[in-house]
Amino acid sequence: MRPSLLRSQLRLLLREPTLRLGALVLLLCFGYALARGRAWTLTDAEQLARVQHDIDAEVAQKREEVADVEAGRVRAEERPFAGSPLDYRVAAALPPGPLAALATGQRDLAASVAEVSLWGRSDTVLTRQSLADPEQLQAGTFDAAFVVVYLLPLLVIGLTFDLLAGERERGTLRLVLSQPISPAGFLLAKFAARLVVLLALLGLFGVAAAVTLGTGVTVALLAWLAVAAVYALFWSALAFAVNTRRRSSAANAMTLAGAWVSLVLLLPAAINTVVEQALPLPSRMVLVGELRAAENRAAAWIHDHPELTGDDAFAWARGYYRVQRTIEEETAPRFAAFAAQLEARTELVRASSWVSPPVLVHEALSELAGTGPARHTAFGAQVLAFVDSLRAEMAPRLYAGRRLAAVEYDALPRFRFVEEEPAQVAVRLVPPLGLLVVASAGLLLWGVLRLRRGEPPVSGPDVG
Amino acid sequence: MLRAEALTKRYGEVEALAGLELEVRPGEVYCLLGPNGAGKSTTMNLFLGFAAPTAGRAWVCGLDVQHHLLESKRHLAYIPEQVHLYPHLSGAENLEYFAGLGGSAVSGPEVTALLERVGLPAAAHHRRSGEYSKGMRQKVGLAIAVAKRARALLLDEPTSGLDPRASFEFSRLVRSMCDEGVAVLMATHDLFRARDLASRIGIMSAGRLVWEGGSGDLAGDDLERVYLEHVRRAAEEAAA
Amino acid sequence: MIGRIVRHELRSAWRDGRILTVVVLTLGLLAVAVIVGATNVRALQAQREEAAALERANWLEQGPKNPHGAAHFGQYAFKPISGLALFDRGVDRYLGSAVWLEAHRQNTLVHRPADDAPAVQRFGDLTAANILQVIGPLLALLLTFAAIAGERERGTLRLLVSQGVRPQALVLGKLAAAMLVLAPLLLVALLSAAALAGANGLPYVGLLALGYGLYLGCFAALNLAISARARTSSAALVGSLALWVAAVVAVPRIASDIAAWACPTPSEHDFFAQVARDIKQGINGHDPKDSRTEALKAELLARYDVKTVEQLPVNFAGVALQAGEEYGDRVYDRRYGELYAIYRRQADLRLALALLSPRLALQPLSAALCGTDLAAHREFAAAAEEHRRALVRRLNEDVTQHPGASPFKYLAGPELWRELGELRRDDADPSPADLRGLAILAALFLLATSLALASARRLHVDP
Incomplete structure (x- = not known):
């Protein structure tokens, strides 16, 4: 393709009213989404800070109580529970990633903060x-x-559904193809011009995001934009292939709209249905009943073994803690089965994303923004691990009836979320995205070969 | 310059063109006459490579069109019956665009000169071409052909629907190109225009060239008589 | 005249292979959705039965306990699943399914089905309601986009008008024909859903049919208006598709986003921290818990004319517990009231924006008629709360009636547990309170039809 050809197509495209309107609408949508995302992320961060602060303040107050007893300002009998290991609490928070404003992902649904203490059980902490x-x-x-996954393809379709058919229907195609230019070359130039404009729009959005979010241009942002670009490429390639059929522009629009409905709306919903039907989860409601039955049994058992609770100030706490651990042990297989089924579901969805570009891209955009299911799952696992470490630290004190000393409070475990290695994210996302690129290239090649075969598409289906 | 060699095109059972032999030399205007469906447009399409011949060859400047699809078009300019332009671009912008596609980029003063040469009013150069009359659009089409410096020109019913004055101006411009050595093949229904412009005339019917002669061979109303007679005879043969 | 046009249109639709194919495909999708929905609802109902039975046994077998201990053990109540949920799950997936009814606290329902679903659920559910809401308008589009523009392109419009056909009659005929093609689809989906949902679904099917009919009619009429004005049928198609995307996909999302922006929902941390503060320091902030207890004690001592709580004929702990409970109830009523007011403002805002998208009016209407909207959820939550208050009151009374030196040493047994029943709400009949959506849909349909007629009045017969 001659560069001059691309230039002239680009000039032609920039004069098109459809493009101006479409680009304006897309940029407005991006702008709104960015502003909204930023506001939402700020609220989110403030909220996390408030939870953290409130819990810390409460623990600081407990610490003061202990210090008062230690200093003799208050008599120990007046504060029998001061320094109880059961009272130490800490907030485990999943901080919003720097790009959280770009994709809500699972963040509005899944827990991003948990209160960790010796209270409760591993099934209740989240x-x-x-x-x-x-x-x-x-x-x-x-x-x-959302703008990328749902609306960007629509702009692509709006810009490309009549690449050839429109020229034919307006009558310009005969004059065009009487010039020394092949139909495939002409179509490729038009296609490339549109891709350049789409990439420019994405680039513009990237700059706006980098400035608004104050992150600057980071690898994650570039990767986010690259995923969006790959998705735009896929839809353009699909539109290109559809254009090589000698059909009317209305038929092309219908085909592409049908593809959009099927791929973006129906297929993901179908995947969801298949996953839920093929891998049903044990009922949460029945699990509640089972947990409560276990609680009754554990309470009766601890009632019959008063030696396990003792008779000091911590007796009740000890009994409570032992009951909870017994329930956990008894119901562990049920929760393990539950977790295994969840894991199987994740695998099935991941497998299905190979054939569903919107699902894949939506997941990739969320993961890169730090709001994806994998990051939330990792958070859940790290919280549970942290609960274990806190228990390992505190349970011996509880059993031995040892109070926390004021100085000890400062050395107690704090939660810090450990991010997944970027390489791991890449390993997960690059192969299916690579397949999407290959599929797009395949669609382009198929279209070019089809155009090369047979006579130039100067006449439509209804002209002999 | 333009040569058809046993050029044949079949669409299924229908023979649109049957062994056409034709040659248009530089500086010559060859007019193809014939009723609808006689094969005039098919001939144009075969020279343009818009259709592949079932048999025979179409030559443009010594290039076999089927084997040199792109190169042959470098030497060929084409004005369809209806010149359709991009309505949201001006005439000047359309000219720039198409000339660029043709590989002969023009700009600024050249564009103005070309549009002036084909007689497009200066006030219209930068107006949206969606507002142009058919005659104005044909002129832009001609300017595109001129800009290409093509050695052969294909005209498909270029004056149909033009008023006599526009039609006359169009002929004058075609003749001026011809004087520069361009070979012109023109399909038309306009007997008057054909006699006025053509160096040679061919009458087609049912995919065949049934009569050929120089414009000097005819006088007065002869062309109309010859045309009607040949078309009637061809129709009778087809019926029999 | 109109009848003739309708017959002609129906014949054309029947002969158009594309329309027939899409109708059949949609029917297939609807069948799958209804069957899968019915299976899911049956499974959920069975699981709920099982859980409720288990929970009843847990309550009865909790062993001897102080009644206040039993109040802390509490009961779990499980939300019933409406039969018509198989047609429209509404917002049910995003609401909890079980609530712990315990002393001191009015909990919200936990275990939202969405919590355990894969992330792909955010693309939407394959329910019959969703299919009708999303694909239905597309079908209407297929039937109508070329109705006028196509006739104009083919030149038949000129012929029709020259035959004396009034353009308005033409538009109305085409609208009626489109509705007649869509009607069987709607009825098949709704009647099969009602049949599978059981008898208690039937009364709402008529209203559902009306709502969905008006919804699809809006799209058909708007597409006809576009078709009458568009220069080519291709332009009409693009215009109608743009309308569909905006009304079905984009606007509902923007609307709920705007609603959440305009009236933000408090976080659970802030909400429950506020409740705790209210209870500890008093609703007005100047009535702390300790002084409330002191006042209660003074009042009781005066009433029974005794000097110490030990001399009271009742167990003071029980009285104090119940007083605390009632104070808590006031706090919860107030704060949950505020929260629900926020939800209501958000819903009102979304409904106001229904002018831009009929889907915003249909969605809440459909969920309400299927008993899967927030109102149905709140109704259950209110019943559960009423049950909780009665339960805790009875347990506190039992504490009150057993005075003794050590207030919590008294143990109650199975007789008391048996006396206290479980929350019985098995009939999950939808009782839709809010039918404003229906009125809005009717208004939108009239508006769209008059738009189409207005376009017909200024019809150009030539391309």
């Missing part, structure tokens, strides 16, 4: 009484990932 508006959760947020 269960929350959410007050989130269900309608909002169901509708989903209008984030940049």
